[in-house]
Amino acid sequence: MPGNRIKLKFTLNEKDVTIECPPGRRLIDIIRLDFKLTGTKEGCGKGECGSCVILMNGNTVNSCIIPAFRLADANIVTIEGLARVKGIPDIRSLFAEIQPLQCGYCASGVQMVLAALLLQNPKPDEREIREALSGNICFCSAYSGLLKSALHVVKHSKKRRYAKRISG
Amino acid sequence: MWLSILKRGDMRRESQVKVFRPKSLSGLLRLYGKNPESLIFSGGTRIIPLLTKGKNRRINFPEKVIYLGNIGEMFRISRSQRFLDMGACLPISRILSIGRHIIPRVVYEALHSIGNPSIRNLATIGGNICSPTPFNDSLSALNVVDARLELRSQSGTRWIPAGQFIKFNPGEVLTRIRIPLEEWDYQVFRKAGGNQSPTTISFAGTARFAKGILESFHFSIGGVNVKVFRNRDLEAQFEGSKLPVSVREIEAMLSGLDENLGSASTLPNARYRKETALRLFRWFIDNVNQKSIEIL
Numbered sequence: 001m002p003g004n005r006i007k008l009k010f011t012l013n014e015k016d017v018t019i020e021c022p023p024g025r026r027l028i029d030i031i032r033l034d035f036k037l038t039g040t041k042e043g044c045g046k047g048e049c050g051s052c053v054i055l056m057n058g059n060t061v062n063s064c065i066i067p068a069f070r071l072a073d074a075n076i077v078t079i080e081g082l083a084r085v086k087g088i089p090d091i092r093s094l095f096a097e098i099q100p101l102q103c104g105y106c107a108s109g110v111q112m113v114l115a116a117l118l119l120q121n122p123k124p125d126e127r128e129i130r131e132a133l134s135g136n137i138c139f140c141s142a143y144s145g146l147l148k149s150a151l152h153v154v155k156h157s158k159k160r161r162y163a164k165r166i167s168g
Numbered sequence: 169m170w171l172s173i174l175k176r177g178d179m180r181r182e183s184q185v186k187v188f189r190p191k192s193l194s195g196l197l198r199l200y201g202k203n204p205e206s207l208i209f210s211g212g213t214r215i216i217p218l219l220t221k222g223k224n225r226r227i228n229f230p231e232k233v234i235y236l237g238n239i240g241e242m243f244r245i246s247r248s249q250r251f252l253d254m255g256a257c258l259p260i261s262r263i264l265s266i267g268r269h270i271i272p273r274v275v276y277e278a279l280h281s282i283g284n285p286s287i288r289n290l291a292t293i294g295g296n297i298c299s300p301t302p303f304n305d306s307l308s309a310l311n312v313v314d315a316r317l318e319l320r321s322q323s324g325t326r327w328i329p330a331g332q333f334i335k336f337n338p339g340e341v342l343t344r345i346r347i348p349l350e351e352w353d354y355q356v357f358r359k360a361g362g363n364q365s366p367t368t369i370s371f372a373g374t375a376r377f378a379k380g381i382l383e384s385f386h387f388s389i390g391g392v393n394v395k396v397f398r399n400r401d402l403e404a405q406f407e408g409s410k411l412p413v414s415v416r417e418i419e420a421m422l423s424g425l426d427e428n429l430g431s432a433s434t435l436p437n438a439r440y441r442k443e444t445a446l447r448l449f450r451w452f453i454d455n456v457n458q459k460s461i462e463i464l
Contacts, residue, residue, distance in 0.1 A: 047287060
């Protein structure tokens with residue numbers, strides 16, 4: 001029996017894309033399997049651990065609990081497209097300067113959350129960073145390192161944004 | 169509604185799912201009237217983990233799904249002098265962004281306690297009210313401020329108090345939440361236990377003081393029974409008390425609450441739930457007393 005499939009148009013990392021898939025397919029499967037963007041990781045599959053966080057219309061969401069039919073006309077940004085988003089510093093290189101992670105499985109989710117936080121609030125304080133990261137579970141328990149890196153990103157974000165603008 | 173779908177086990181392969189995406193409220197009611205077995209889907213943060221099964225973690229939707237994300241009427245917020253009206257499909261983060269100076273603080277805190285920021289971007293207030301969490305986080309806060317829920321179906325509209333909401337009539341959808349905007353001197357919301365714990369208790373309370381007396385006093389407890397607990401007779405016992413409330417009155421109130429909770433609880437771990445509820449109530453009264461001393 002041929003199944004129902006829906007045709008979806010949305011923006012993925014600032015590129016307009018079209019996909020035809022079953023309406024109940026998960027966004028994380030579309031990102032990882034259909035578009036081969038494997039930077040987004042899958043952890044619990046229930047929206048609890050934050051490994052699969054991406055930006056959907058500028059907000060952080062857990063891609064493992066989003067069915068395909070919600071994607072129509074959405075603007076999706078994954079970790080691969082984060083560097084192209086205006087107004088966000090190069091979080092990945094700033095993270096690398098501190099090297100807070102052990103296995104790095106949670107890194108993409110944490111960086112997406114930080115990016116969304118910086119888009120909404122360019123100078124968040126420690127309490128706001130902790131609140132923003134409350135949905136990200138680090139399986140290695142490297143939380144102090146993550147917080148240290150997040151503070152480092154915030155501290156240097158203004159400077160890096162300026163440098164990025166100058167270099168064009 | 170969706171719990172019955174889960175129990176029925178009427179799931180389909182992901183390719184056999186039919187998704188309806190109505191663009192208006194009238195379209196939704198017409199569709200739901202014709203397809204009452206459909207799953208009403210909005211945020212999906214509670215239903216999807218329950219429907220995700222198997223090695224490939226596929227979402228096993230039922231045959232028909234009605235997605236509410238395109239219905240503009242269900243995303244509206246309006247504010248008058250007396251009420252704040254919120255569409256049932258508003259994401260919790262969107263409601264929180266209005267700010268705690270507009271939303272009653274007790275409701276704000278209840279909504280803020282739900283999930284984490286990424287979940288709150290997806291989860292909707294209507295979903296939180298309709299999903300059968302045992303501790304009814306937002307419902308206990310909405311109950312304490314006398315919020316009302318608008319339920320609509322093809323046959324008409326009815327408004328019910330938030331605390332009386334248990335289930336829908338066939339073809340009915342929660343469309344709007346109306347919160348009265350009243351001034352309170354003290355408002356508090358507390359959750360004992362985590363979001364995933366089956367024995368979590370939520371407590372919401374409000375108090376208003378005038379000329380050294382407790383003019384108005386409301387409290388509501390979620391998680392002691394299927395329905396949110398609120399007893400207006402008990403509240404009336406306290407209203408008119410001289411501030412700070414005396415130890416004797418508090419003890420009388422606690423024993424009254426103990427009796428009421430004892431006869432009400434049918435959930436597992438009933439004793440734990442009751443004791444936690446009593447402790448939260450005691451804590452609330454102590455804070456009311458302290459606040460009254462600061463203000464008066």
